Amino acid sequence: MTFTHTPDPSPARPAAGDRRRWFALAIVMTAAFMDLVDVTIVNIAIPSIRQDEGATFSQIQWITAGYALAFAAGLITGGRLGDIHGRKRVFLIGIGGFTVASALCGLAVNPEMLVASRILQGAMAALMVPQVLSIVHATFPAHERGKVFGLFGAIVGLGAVSGPLLGALLTEWNLFGLEWRPIFLINLPVGIAGLVLGSRFITESKAPRALKLDLVGVVLVTLGLLMLVYPLTRGRELDWPLWGHLSMAGSVVVLAVLVAYERRKTARDGSPLVELSLFKVKSFAAGIAVQTVFGVALGIFFLVWTLYMQEGLGWSPLRAGLTGVPFSIAVSVAAGVSVQKLVPRFGRKVLQAGALVMAAGVLLYIWGSERYGLGITPWQMALPLVVMGVGMGLIVAPLTDAVLSQVPREHAGAASGLINTVQQMGNALGLGLVSVVFFGTMSDHLAPARIGAAYADGFQNALGWVAGVMGVIFLLMFALPRRPAQHVEGAQEEARAEEREPTLV
Numbered sequence: 001m002t003f004t005h006t007p008d009p010s011p012a013r014p015a016a017g018d019r020r021r022w023f024a025l026a027i028v029m030t031a032a033f034m035d036l037v038d039v040t041i042v043n044i045a046i047p048s049i050r051q052d053e054g055a056t057f058s059q060i061q062w063i064t065a066g067y068a069l070a071f072a073a074g075l076i077t078g079g080r081l082g083d084i085h086g087r088k089r090v091f092l093i094g095i096g097g098f099t100v101a102s103a104l105c106g107l108a109v110n111p112e113m114l115v116a117s118r119i120l121q122g123a124m125a126a127l128m129v130p131q132v133l134s135i136v137h138a139t140f141p142a143h144e145r146g147k148v149f150g151l152f153g154a155i156v157g158l159g160a161v162s163g164p165l166l167g168a169l170l171t172e173w174n175l176f177g178l179e180w181r182p183i184f185l186i187n188l189p190v191g192i193a194g195l196v197l198g199s200r201f202i203t204e205s206k207a208p209r210a211l212k213l214d215l216v217g218v219v220l221v222t223l224g225l226l227m228l229v230y231p232l233t234r235g236r237e238l239d240w241p242l243w244g245h246l247s248m249a250g251s252v253v254v255l256a257v258l259v260a261y262e263r264r265k266t267a268r269d270g271s272p273l274v275e276l277s278l279f280k281v282k283s284f285a286a287g288i289a290v291q292t293v294f295g296v297a298l299g300i301f302f303l304v305w306t307l308y309m310q311e312g313l314g315w316s317p318l319r320a321g322l323t324g325v326p327f328s329i330a331v332s333v334a335a336g337v338s339v340q341k342l343v344p345r346f347g348r349k350v351l352q353a354g355a356l357v358m359a360a361g362v363l364l365y366i367w368g369s370e371r372y373g374l375g376i377t378p379w380q381m382a383l384p385l386v387v388m389g390v391g392m393g394l395i396v397a398p399l400t401d402a403v404l405s406q407v408p409r410e411h412a413g414a415a416s417g418l419i420n421t422v423q424q425m426g427n428a429l430g431l432g433l434v435s436v437v438f439f440g441t442m443s444d445h446l447a448p449a450r451i452g453a454a455y456a457d458g459f460q461n462a463l464g465w466v467a468g469v470m471g472v473i474f475l476l477m478f479a480l481p482r483r484p485a486q487h488v489e490g491a492q493e494e495a496r497a498e499e500r501e502p503t504l505v
Helices: 020-053 057-085 087-104 111-139 143-171 185-201 215-234 243-267 275-282 281-312 317-323 325-346 348-375 378-404 409-437 448-479 485-505
Strands: none
Touching: 020 057, 020 087, 020 111, 020 143, 020 185, 020 317, 020 448, 057 087, 057 111, 057 215, 057 281, 057 409, 087 111, 087 185, 111 143, 111 378, 111 409, 143 281, 143 317, 143 325, 143 378, 185 448, 215 243, 215 409, 243 275, 275 281, 275 409, 281 317, 281 378, 281 448, 317 325, 317 378, 325 348, 325 378, 348 378, 348 448, 409 448
8 A cells, every 4th residue: 555645735635545546547548648649630631631621721721720729728728717617527528528529520511610620629628638637736646646647658659659540540441431530520439438437537626725717818818829820820821911920929919918917917816817926936937938849849740741741742641640650659668768767867868868869860851851752661761750759758758747846736727737738839830830831832833743842842841940949949958957856756755655654554
């Protein structure tokens, strides 16, 4: 039996011996898995959706960026709603809504309906996903969280493996003549099971003191993000109009107003949407900066990679999906090993090594794409993808661990909402930048014979940007703590547990 330290005031703190918390973990991890798979499934099916629905490049960006933007805009609110109304309740509303939105995506009759349904899906994910980390944070003692975040990293990897493969198979099989639609409809049985089991096994938890929802903050966050990402995504298509530049500049002003308002709100009633005191925690502030920039890199890479393989090289969805398997396995293995074995011993250096390794993999990919040209094979992509996957795996799971390690438990929901928000905001920014770094290198009227070469050039240009972003991330990581605090706290708890173990019957 494991002995834990005296519980804090948080009302939902099951004893360490309570097995229900492991069932609850499995359920919230399944929801996180469903969200991850949904993103990667859509990426692999994008070319099929474009051909079947006649979607423009701008609509394609909105099928992905619309989800990321709604997700980013709603995550802080979702985290705060969990703190106020109960994380279990908000999680169940989120997973139910996500399931309904998935059905609407699968039944979409045109690109506009699909974009609108994806935006709704992103909004529902914003209610569901922040509760995952806050339920973990409120349910598990510090010395168990390393193990839990290791599992979380493995789930991230598994989602990355399963998504492209599942998307490729479902698109290729054309079940019941539904083309790409089953990629969304597959969420229905998973969502219903999560709803039923979650209502039974998840323990309710709230912030220890009463909070109110900051509606002005919600409006300012949403407006600021929209003003930044919308012009980026539509800019190239509209030939970069003046209002787009003014909107992006104005987004900075709106976000500055948000900070000033949140300071006043904190002083007045202690219920801000964005808990600014979190940014005084150095590990949190540094981790948030890294998460944002990392999101930009991922947003650029995954959409461009899919278009390069299917539109540029003319590969089938299945061949493209199978090509990603080495990358996904490498992410999964490295994520599990990094949290369990490497970070407790080497701390921050593991994350910095991950940034350099991922950058090396990107440069290797550029070299391979240039050397083999349009005749490149999945086997020739395997090495750079494995190197990139290892680098990403060394970052994803330990980064979440490092960012949350010194956060007070009563702000778990707000903190996890912010972590997810900035990564999704970065992702949406990256997807918006695809217009510049990928489509911006191509002519609008390419002859069929030039399409492959144009996509290959665009791919290499976009990867150059990703390599540069990984260099920025490496430098930002110097501001992270040398060793996440919870490993120290966890070690102390385990020592106390060992001392007290003989006294337990």
